[in-house]
Amino acid sequence: MKINRRTLLAAASAVALLAQPMIAQAQNLPRNMRMVIGSKSTGGDTYQASAMVADALSEKLGINIKVDAVGSSEAFKVLERDKRGTTIMMFHDQAYLGHLYGVTGYDDIFANYNIGPTVAINPGNAYLVAADSPYQSMQDILQAAADGTRVRVAIQPGGVSEIGFSAMKNAAKVLNPGSEENIVPVNTGSQSDKNQAMWDDLADVINGSIQGNEQFTQLPADDVKAMRFVWITARPETLEQAPEAGMGGTSRDEMLKHASPATSVTLDGSKDFTFDKEFFLLYNKDMDPAVSEAIDAALTEIYADGEIQKRQKEAFFMPNFLPAAEAKAHLEDKNATYAKVIDQISAGN
């Protein structure tokens, strides 16, 4: 076939027609968008979850989206300044838990920002004991507290790491009022510090994660580093989405044994406390709603395609897309539940 100017023009027109829906959607959006995240680490789960979503959105909308790991404090500041929609933020439950725990730099996200869609869950939040610990389960831990034994729990205060600890204290209070005083925090920083606290016998229980601590649970029991899971905080329906093989040497069924309902940490005597670490977008309060709508629409298509779910599951994230409006209601509900837990344990102190 001879390629002349007319053929080229026809081809260009065809491409333009095919690309019409994408361009129509993208024209409300800035050409370059910055996705700031609430973590300074480019090796952590927030960056990973954000990178996957940013890649997919860039491709779908035909715009450039760059993920910048600026940390929560700077991310909130940048988001507050930028009304144009050139900056959006990805973070997880820490965004509102930080406010509930009164951490400096955390405002009420529901009042000061617009909540965007949720995109994924990291179901890994867990609590572990040393392999030779006398505690075989959460029930043992709560019973020990009831019997007057001091149980030291290594956490990073002020957020995701602390919420499970607050739930433990709350459960102790519900089951045996007063026993919550025997569950005490050991405030540490990174996962390395929490592990070290256990090895130094400074903590009886540590907060950790399936991803970060699972291999320690596979070590021989006489290894000083060996650990056991006692509680995985994720909802059972979240863990059920994990591959059957689970992670490493821990199958999905094994994981479920450490999660509700098999392992119960009661919320109010009838329901169990659960916590999924969910990733979601945040927008400037005055951002053009068309930008938010375009992102919602693009993510709806992306999750309908199904490719992002595969990528998320490979990295042990559970896909969890909820459009902005549903995400807001869902997160407000979580916020209210955890606010109640924190209030209840604070009330007696």
Added chain:
Amino acid sequence: MLEILTPLFLSLIVGGTLVGIIFGAIPGMTATMAVAVCLPLTYSLGLENGLALLLGLYVGGISGGLVPAILLGIPGTPSSITTTFDGYPMAQRGEGEKALRIGIVSSFVGGIISLIVLWLFAPTLADFAIKFSYVEKFLIIFFAMTVMAALSSDMLMGVFSGVLGVFISLIGTYDISNGGNGELRLIPPGTEYWLESGFSLLPVLIGLFGLAAILEQAEIGVPKGHSAKDLQVGKSSSFSFRIFATNGVNLVRSSLIGTFVGILPGVGGSAASIIAYTNAKTFSKTPEKFGKGEPAGIIASESGNNGLTGGALVPLLSLGIPGDSTTALLIGAFTLQGIQVGPLFIGNNPVTWDAMIIAMLIANVAMFVMMYFAIRYFALVVTIPKHILFPVILMMCVIGAYTINYGIMFDVWTLLIFGVFGWLASKIGIEVAPFIIGFILGPSAEVYFVKSLESFGDLTIFFTKSWIAVLLWVLILGSIVGSVLMSRKQRRMNQ
């Protein structure tokens, strides 16, 4: 094992090392930044090839920092801070090429020794590393801090400058992610918005060493640049491998110190070269020459910071815990590929383990070949007229400061503030080297000190915790006594 060695694998290592050297050589750009920029690429490359690229960047990035440290007096990366102390004075007296060659050979030896240690002893060393609690880690940082005294020309002012550095490093939030309480402290009223996260290390570093030097030059007028002849560029007559014959112990000791510090999570990469430098000076027969262009100082610093490269991989691959900020990014490469890192990693992933060892080995060789034979071109930087060189350096410093935390404008202001501070400091007697050592080590010292007291109750724990603590006290006292004696000797000589 040979099936790993594909042309793509090899070219990624060599290419990564080259890009890493360039990142390390530009003030404000670091190995961490190089790895962060290239991390997303590893998803499509596969695990072994992705790691080949990242490890090349890591080795290159750490090594490249010596170039501006020696030729411009600006540490390319925080871990090359001690290289400036002797490298820059050598460059100023026309021995830039010699200093670079010493630095490159030391980097290579440090990298190879740490690699051997990683290969042979990784799991055993990880078990040893977990014996270091907050107490021992604080004492290691304290030991590194004793270099403040050794680096001072006036002991009292030097120690004051170091303490001032510690004080300024603590401005901002007592970070929850380090185990703090999240409260703001030491912030002047009205500046909370900017100082919430304190001053970032890299802008402070390049402000003090880069901008301040430019301001000083501007004050005295633009001098004539060195000519290629002055620097003996193109000739290596002044450099001889024999220099390592008299520094063999220093070289091996510093490499092992770097490796050991890398093994301890949270102690920090900069501490490796600082401790190696402190030791070299303490055990030297001519400690008074340190800081004035002593090759042994460059050997200690560069073998120490490259020794870190293998060491920092020990806790990563044996405990799943990164040894420094760059290896923290490598975890991302593993998790992107669905690979867990932890105590079972080496046994469960022998191919990946072999690939990493081979990649590190090739990266070190590639770094050595590229840098050693390209030295004459690096050294030519000093021959560029200052009225052209300084604006370029200034621009690079500003770009580096702006990008280090992914686009925070306050970091540029930090650069300018500390540039002016560094310029004024020399006029009022504040010593910049102890100041920056205090600034680098201050936050870790605080966290480990406070956590030790929170965990163990009282100050006696620092003396009674373990035999390691006792040994560290011996080293600390040795370093302090050595510094005092040297200071007295110096004073007598001056009189």
